[in-house]
Amino acid sequence: MTPFSELRQQAGLTIQEVAREMGFDERTVYRWESGVTSPRKPVMELIRGKIGEKLLNAEPRFTFIDLFAGIGGFRRAFEPLGGKCVFTSEWDAFSQRTYRANYAIDHELAGDITAIPAEAIPAHDVLLAGFPCQPFSLAGVSKKNSLNRPHGFQCDVQGTLFFDVARIIQHHRPKAFLLENVKNLKSHDKGRTFDIIMKTLREDLGYQVQTRIIDARSWVPQHRERIFIVGFREENSFDFSSLGLTDAADNPALRSILHPEDGSEEADGRFTAGPKGKVLDRYTLSDHLWTYLQNYAEKHRLAGNGFGFGLFGPNDVARTLSARYHKDGSEILIRQSRKNPRRLTPRECARLMGFEKPDGKPFDIVVSDTQAYRQFGNAVVVPVVEAVARHMLPYILAEERVILAEEEVRAVA
Missing domain, CATH: 3.40.50.150 (Vaccinia Virus protein VP39)
Structure with missing residues (x-):
């Protein structure tokens, strides 16, 4: 099922109703339905609005x-x-x-x-x-x-x-x-x-x-x-x-929540910029902080402790995101080519906690990065609660x- 088809069904709209209400011909809507092409964001937003109206009126x-x-x-x-x-x-x-x-x-x-x-x-x-x-x-x-x-x-x-x-x-x-x-x-x-x-x-x-x-x-x-x-x-x-x-083989990897940085995701100006939507440099660790974290990890390794940073790539699975992530990001650092590792952006944290999907409606982050990290670190993982809720319903x-x-x-x- 395509994202468009899923939204259309949630809104309770037929293909003919979408075409009529939004001014497109049915052939175009069928192409969206099958995934041959994708509708522009305003179309998806209009359908989400229909879902909201449906929930409010029901x-x-x-x-x-x-x-x-x-x-x-x-x-x-x-x-x-x-x-x-x-x-x-x-x-x-x-x-x-x-x-x-x-x-x-x-x-x-x-x-x-x-x-x-x-x-x-x-x-x-x-x-x-x-x-x-x-x-x-x-x-x-x-x-x-x-x-x-x-x-x-x-x-x-x-x-x-x-x-x-x-x-x-x-x-x-x-x-x-x-x-x-x-x-x-x-x-x-x-x-x-x-x-x-x-x-x-x-x-x-x-x-x-x-x-x-x-x-x-x-x-x-x-x-x-x-x-x-x-x-x-x-x-x-x-x-x-x-x-x-x-099944573990079907579980997602970090690649599914990271900014692709290849131009396929539009830059938002707050977390990413440029034609390729590159993550802003401010999320890359400074030389001072990166050196400190490496020395800290080595000190505890020699002492036989397990304390230290967690360094991950796109095919990996992260540690637990905590409310202290804003301090140094040490539990989840993203490996970068020829650069120090970086923190996750708050947008990536929203995806990691299931509050949004990369191709879905963005979760509104209206607070500072520090507060956003605290909020996501303290939150529940939405898809887990969704599964429990459906089981209880x-x-x-x-x-x-x-x-x-x-x-x-x-x-x-």
Whole structure:
């Protein structure tokens, strides 16, 4: 299926309707459909606009709330399935700016969730939350240990935010929830932290809960393991383990998200320039920083540690993108011919996290590079959440199907 064909079908348009509404002859549209030629960007934008109109005018299949929303990775996955976001909470002002730039918001974008009473949040079918992971991540725990600070549920600032999720679930009793966190959540504090979370969700709140650690490698050229926690209010046959992953041979490499720098991608002036769309020199490491990183890596190699930079080419798969990427980019450096390696651009980070495709609509990056790196490093990988959302959808909608079936039986009787 061509990108045009996929968009056309999402918009619910026939080939004849595209030709009539956009002023082209049907033969031209058939050529777009088959991939013989490609339509210009304005045509694709018009069709995307039709999809937006369709979503806005359609009755939602379910409602959801987006907690610790960041830049909307969860929303980006659940909205196309017919979900309507009725409440969003994100405390960071820069992330709020990016969120507003990329989503049509018809409700208040709330700040600190700890200051919002559960009854002030609208009723909803699904609760989505990537609650802050720093207190449970390997890096976060190491840093706090070195500073002799508490972590996990002993952390007064972020570790207890899970309980804000719990109090909202307790008050609203949504049909389902999806939570995401770092893989280390399961082993933190010898498993005691995870046990508390599971006990809260299963015993105190009474939900049917399953978990799964998923590596984003099946969808994007990045090893990024995260734990996903799915809960349903009612018993059902949902099986998280049956979510299929793609074969390793079919998984993408970094080439799929890098700027091609060969003229096939139009330069944007912010990240790339010139007739070939070359990445700007400011993303290439200075001699000073490159020397420092090499010396640092050698020092730890001699000490038997695994610390050091990660250097990759177009056929490789990257390490995990982190929120600290803005500091030196050391975890994912791109090899360059006869030059020092370079950082990924924020546009490439957007693609690496699945917020856009090279041939798709650009994700609006309306903040500085530093803030953009932090936002993408803290985000969920969108295609992973899309896969989980599709796996959950039949069970989210199941209650409505049962009600409709009962009404039909009563009507016949």
